[in-house]
Amino acid sequence: MPPVTIQEVARHAGVSAATVSNFFNWPDRLSTGMAERVRSAVDELGFVPNMPARQLRTSRSGMIGLSVINASNPFFAEMVVAVEHAATEKNLSVMVGSTHESPQQQRQYLRMFEQFRFDGIILTPFDDNLQQAHEIAARGTPVVLVDRTDDEGLLPSVGTDHEAGGYLAARHLIEQGCRRLWFVSGPRQVQQMVRRLRGYQKAVDEAGNVSLEVLEFPDLDVGFGREAGRQIADRDPQDRPDGVFGGNDLQAIGIVAELVDAGVDVPGEVAVIGYDDIVFAATTARPLTSIRQPSREIGAAAAEMLFERLLSPSTPAQQQLFQPELQVRASTRR
Amino acid sequence: MPPVTIQEVARHAGVSAATVSNFFNWPDRLSTGMAERVRSAVDELGFVPNMPARQLRTSRSGMIGLSVINASNPFFAEMVVAVEHAATEKNLSVMVGSTHESPQQQRQYLRMFEQFRFDGIILTPFDDNLQQAHEIAARGTPVVLVDRTDDEGLLPSVGTDHEAGGYLAARHLIEQGCRRLWFVSGPRQVQQMVRRLRGYQKAVDEAGNVSLEVLEFPDLDVGFGREAGRQIADRDPQDRPDGVFGGNDLQAIGIVAELVDAGVDVPGEVAVIGYDDIVFAATTARPLTSIRQPSREIGAAAAEMLFERLLSPSTPAQQQLFQPELQVRASTRR
DNA sequence: GTGTGCTTGTGAATCGTTTTGTCCGGAGGT
């Protein structure tokens, strides 16, 4: 059976193709009798509209692309849900892609979004290169940045102040009496890491009598967190840090798990703080102190920003910045 | 600036549209000089191919749709990664949708996948109604089921034996000396829950002197797990269960967290076991015993099955069943 | 009977690609 088109439905109902099209798009242009005839023909043949064809004609896809760093990180997962929710209300669908800290993957997804003529794109970039995003926006597909501002001010953005977050983390550790601080980081290209470190460093510098060491890992997941934890536990107690800031909660959770397994006292010997405040932060062996980012609000705000640009593409680019909050739990409370 | 088409590139390069098309799809049909001219025209104009148009012509989308219950559940998140990985190797892109236990959402995504003429669909259904999936398959879009078999045998499927998993869970708890068992469940329509319960029940029946109570919650997340934990903690100690099986790890993690917070001894007073063995199962206050499903293998197998059907749509439907494994940790080890 | 206005339905052009068949010019064979 060949795929059934609008033409066949028309023939079957004894009307023209235009009428069938109107049945779907301008129902009030049909008389009730006609509508009924079309409806039954559609049902009988099991007609399924061909979106690519419709899209070609109307040049609207009803889709928005969402590129995040890692969709299985609960922080991004929540953001995705918020975006989907907002999009559904506007009759839009969301396609999400996880770049897993790979520039090629990011390029790939962006190119795909543009080629499929998505109505708009929300991007969580992780490196410094916004060139592709600028090009796409210039060619007419609205782009909104998340978790990162555009220095050139061309693209709207929403995110949290990572530098402030890093500062909060260090201040808190120092106030708890920590003097030998570590920063366990993801890849250097990830801008967010750089900013958090900058704030962290600032508080360390201000304190004066505090040391800082940075450990870099290729990925921000629980596994590498454990790896970091093991490195800490393996050291002589006097060489260990007494305060550790994990690049995100995934890493911090891994660190805590490994330290506890190794019998290191958390927070007594080593205090640990994370970033994002994901739901699992509160359920670990030592409930994790974390810097909370409002993932849902960020997602919703990004979606709203994008919708505005869909309506009026030429409005100047806004920047929205949320402030992170310190959420204290047992992993740092001495 | 109007969007640039293949025609404009052709004009700019002084060739025909067909030649530009060949440049992309049959590069070896062009003489080297010609290829160079086209390439530079493409670059200069910033040409981006229009996929919907190409799709209309070729009727191949290069996309596969993946509908899961909850993409932020690490179990599904890992599965998604595996599918994406397999798809990328075949030059396909994946669009994932989270149905969040809503039949409407599931219908919506499936309809969308079909309307966009995706090359194939992988579906994790959560209720009994496979009618839509059957219809779609009959109209020519291959569908592979995950985590659920098709009783009519029309659709291929891959998943784990949930009944065996439930049985394992109960056997283990009973062996640890538990006699008052609970099953904390998600919604009843979720087939997986029913099967797990069936196996659980079976082991209880076999044991003879063991009681079973079932608690149902509207969603399978940490929040409702905490809710369940609170209900347990609020009871008189002699009315409490001494062994609890969480519908999945998310719920089980919530249960453990709440019990520990309330000062209930886990596993001494109440042993807790989960399902899925997600990465966070090992990092909780009492590392969680769980029934492991091989999420990556399942995703990869589903993708492979789909690819086979893309090549030869009429091969009989296979069914692949993985066996779950018991992973013992502190939450049940007395 | 003609003109006016309104509702409903239609024919045909169009969106941006791919693909088929054709055409052209030069190389090679006899």
Place this chain on the structure above:
DNA sequence: ACCTCCGGACAAAACGATTCACAAGCACAC
């Protein structure tokens, strides 16, 4: 010198929908 062959380029016909401008039908009034 003639014929054949072939690589490389092109013109034009799809693909399946939407939409614009127009036509048919009808009611009503003059």
